[in-house]
Amino acid sequence: MWDPAQYGRYADQRGRPFHDLMARVEACAPSYVVDVGCGSGELTALLARRWPEAMVLGVDSSAEMLAQAPSSMPRLKFTQADARHWRPDRPIDIVVSSATMQWVEGHEQVLRELVGCLAPGGWLALQVPGNFAAPSHVLLREATARWLPGLALRAEPVLDPAGYAELLGAAGCRVDAWETTYLQVLAGPEPVLDWVKGTALRPVLAALPPEHHAGFLAEYGAALRAAYPSGRFGTLFPFRRVFAAAHT
Numbered sequence: 001m002w003d004p005a006q007y008g009r010y011a012d013q014r015g016r017p018f019h020d021l022m023a024r025v026e027a028c029a030p031s032y033v034v035d036v037g038c039g040s041g042e043l044t045a046l047l048a049r050r051w052p053e054a055m056v057l058g059v060d061s062s063a064e065m066l067a068q069a070p071s072s073m074p075r076l077k078f079t080q081a082d083a084r085h086w087r088p089d090r091p092i093d094i095v096v097s098s099a100t101m102q103w104v105e106g107h108e109q110v111l112r113e114l115v116g117c118l119a120p121g122g123w124l125a126l127q128v129p130g131n132f133a134a135p136s137h138v139l140l141r142e143a144t145a146r147w148l149p150g151l152a153l154r155a156e157p158v159l160d161p162a163g164y165a166e167l168l169g170a171a172g173c174r175v176d177a178w179e180t181t182y183l184q185v186l187a188g189p190e191p192v193l194d195w196v197k198g199t200a201l202r203p204v205l206a207a208l209p210p211e212h213h214a215g216f217l218a219e220y221g222a223a224l225r226a227a228y229p230s231g232r233f234g235t236l237f238p239f240r241r242v243f244a245a246a247h248t
């Protein structure tokens with residue numbers, strides 16, 4: 001289950017890659033824009049503001065996230081659906097997917113199929129975290145293996161920029177793919193633990209019996225504090241992200 005309040009605690013840092021991604025999309029007057037994995041929809045609403053003539057649809061599988069979605073714009077709609085199965089009833093001018101495809105099993109095929117749903121000249125804009133080899137995730141996989149040996153966390157759920165360039169190029173797109181490592185400065189006594197609580201830690205806590213939560217969090221939290229020590233000006237948390245802006 002997603003917790004929009006926990007996820008939204010870092011809205012500024014989580015929103016920045018969305019802006020960087022969308023800066024590379026040069027569509028002028030799209031009529032249909034879809035945000036796949038729209039979460040609570042604040043960023044989706046920015047798409048409706050950028051393209052005032054467009055119908056904008058946010059698609060997400062989480063009822064909790066969608067319950068927070070803005071409802072004030074008639075051109076902005078949301079629907080609850082799984083990205084693996086949802087497909088549009090008409091060609092899309094722009095598909096956006098930000099910080100979602102890492103959760104979608106078989107996302108490479110989903111991306112190919114979404115490219116197939118694009119109108120001529122349509123765009124697919126993708127952003128995924130590329131930090132699965134970072135200490136935050138390696139330590140999470142190690143702690144999970146000790147506490148929940150039956151839960152396998154995928155070590156490499158995403159491709160690198162060359163992988164997306166290859167995949168989307170083979171699907172018939174012209175592709176601009178790149179990566180950026182944001183040096184995030186976090187505040188608070190357990191900032192990295194607090195960050196991952198909104199995302200990567202969710203499936204682990206959901207599977208772990210509640211009586212083990214405190215012990216797990218104490219062990220994983222201590223490992224995170226050692227890997228990301230607090231400095232004079234906060235805790236530095238490098239965060240690599242992978243981007244692709246493709247058009248047909």
Ligand SMILES: C[S@@+](CC[C@H](N)C(=O)[O-])C[C@H]1O[C@@H](n2cnc3c(N)ncnc32)[C@H](O)[C@@H]1O
Nearest residue numbers: 037038039060061062065082083098099100103
């Ligand atoms: C990290 S949030 C990203 C929200 C927003 N796009 C952003 O950039 O901040 C990931 C979202 O993906 C959604 N999600 C995960 N798996 C999904 C799937 N198979 N189909 C649709 N949405 C999915 C989750 O419900 C969640 O809202």
